[in-house]
Amino acid sequence: MxxxxxxxxxxxxxxxxxxxxxxxxxxxxxxxxxxxxxxxxxxxxxxxxxxxxxxxxxxPEAEMGYYRMPADPGCGAPGEPGVFAPPPEPGPYDEAAVAAALVRLRAEAAREALRRELSRRSAQTPPPAP
Incomplete structure (x- = not known):
């Protein structure tokens, strides 16, 4: 095959x-x-x-060798819950993990803000004169 x-x-x-x-x-x-x-x-x-x-x-309807794409291309499209789009299932809520993720997110945001500010200021700073 x-x-x-x-x-x-x-x-x-x-x-x-x-x-x-x-x-x-x-x-x-x-x-x-x-x-x-x-x-x-x-x-x-x-x-x-x-x-x-x-x-x-x-x-082709008698052919069994190929994987067949669905006859209805919209059957896998997101929308109403069903066989191809099951409803979301909430996971367990871990308060310690959420707090740790928030601390990491804040640190990354502060680092990114500092990087952008340094980049903006360095673009405006003229090179030193000899």
Missing amino acids: ERRNPYLILGIPFGTGRAGANAAFARRVKSLPADPAQARAWQTDLTWALQRIDAGPAA
């Missing part, structure tokens, strides 16, 4: 035809990384995925 899934590489639902694959390919190519080596690797994967979809099964 093939370890790569062309539908996931192109970001399209399982069983999408050639036209949808071409559109996804064009979208993905436009957002390739700036690094030429990474862009070449991604383009190789995208081309492979497009070719696999083009040569794919005549009856």
